[in-house]
Amino acid sequence: MTDQPTTASPAATSPAATPSPLAQLPGAVGAPTAEHYGDPVAEQRALAAGRALVDLSDRGVVTLTGPDRLRLLDSLTSQSLAGLAPGSSAETLLLDPNGRIEHAMHVVDDGETAWLIVEGAAAPAVAAWFDRMRFMMQVEVVDASAEWAVIGAMAPADAEPSIPAAAPNGHALVWRDPWAAVQSGGWQYAAEAAHPAADYPAVELIVERAFLAELAGLARAGGVRLAGSLAAQALRVAAWRPRFAAEVDEKSIPHETDWLRSAVHLAKGCYRGQETVAKVHNLGRPPRRLVMLHLDGSDAQLPPAGATVHAADADRAEVGRITSVARHHELGPIALAIVKRSLDVTVPLVVPVDGVDIAAAQEVIVPPEAGQSAAVPRIPRLGAKSR
Known part of the structure; x- marks a missing residue:
């Protein structure tokens, strides 16, 4: 028996691959969930203002039921979850033994x-792995993606989403993204005091x-607004x-x-990959960094996701790749990219696409000096003279 999660591709009949009823509405473009419904910019403004919903039904849902469910999650993943209160939410990462x-x-x-919300194609592998790792713990693990779906929205903590979440055990199943602030036990590398999160x-x-079918009916009748x-x-982005x-x-x-800010607790007990997390944070530097x-x-x-990023100089050295790209209603064309840690933050960049160089200005998220956070005193070399 291996303790390594396996990768899985969604079957043609899986929820992640089956077109959503919301993607079959008039004006919907894209599947299995709609990329837009005819006006991406207006939809984006409505979503940002909390006036629209977004179909995330291509996500997977895995359930862990039983008295040891949080102990199992806490022992294997990066976040401190043993004391997670009913109705509360968190984010956690499953790392390999090398911290990846x-x-x-x-x-x-x-x-x-x-309830675990995961990428749709990953749900079977996540469920199978936790089921293998529960050993004698009282936990039942189920890939529940066929019965449950996910809808997204923007709603501050003091506001309720426009539709109710399910509450099969008395607490609404609302996951609030912890990215909005550095979580207890977390760490932010970004230097921005006014973080866009x-x-x-x-x-x-x-x-x-x-x-979802009922929600599609509400959308047709004008009862809810959808964004792609x-x-x-x-x-x-x-x-x-x-x-x-x-x-x-x-x-x-x-x-x-910069995922330490929301999904990693640096002071919790042992978990898989913890040694790498601690070593890089305290003594080392991450080899790459995220930029906008x-x-x-x-x-x-x-540019498409995966496009290479180059320094705009005579050598045109490849320095990274685009991971996400978007057209923002205020910022215009933007992207996230993973680049080499050593890349100078002032170097002009270009993204070649079909023979055209798209100029790109780098906004630092994770700075080159991220890491080495432990104040380890320097020990003089043997024989060195002190002044």
Whole structure:
């Protein structure tokens, strides 16, 4: 038996691959969830103002039920979850033994069950791995993606979303994104005092999958407004918010994307990958770093995710790659990119696309000097003379 999560591709009939009823509405473009409904910019403004919902039904939902559910999560993942109160939510990462990110999970507990929102294709692997790792613990693990779906919105803590979340055990299944502030036990590398995450009150509502058809009917009747995934992505990129499906590859560690601020507790007990997390944070430097790029929009062309980023000099050295790209209703064309840690923050950049160089201005998220946070005194070399 291996303790390594396996990768999984969504089957043609899985919830992650089946077109949502909300993607079959008039004007909807894209599947399995709609990229937009005809006016991406207006949808983005409505979503940012809390007046629209976004279909996230391509996400997966995994449930852990039983008295040991939070102890299991706490012992294996990066966040401190043993004391998570009913109705509360958190974010955690599953790391490999070398500290590389294998899965990101949005967790909400209702007092009976811990609900994990994950990337849709990852749900079977996440459920199977936790089921293998529970050993003698009293936990039942289920991939519940066929019965439950996710709807997104923007709603500050003092505001309620426009539709109710499910509450099968008396507590509404509302996941509030902790990215908005540095969490207890977390750490922020970004130097910005006014972090854009403060204006990103994202929530995810777990609803019965059958409710999607009812929600589609409400949308047709004008009872709710919908925004597409392009709108959600633009707000996420502007908030510097990493997503597993976009910013993570096989080499990613949490430090590179500033994920210590919301998904890692630096003072909790042992968990898989903890040694790397502590070593890089206290003594080392992350080998790469996340930046936001402000793109030249004069050619009305956006680079695709995966496009390479180059220094705009004679050597045109490749320095990174685009991970997410969007057209923001205020900032214009923007992108997140993973670049080499050593890249000078003042170097002009370009993104070549179909023979055209798109100029890109770098906005620092994770600075080159991130890490080495422990105040370790320097020990004089033997034989060195002191002054």
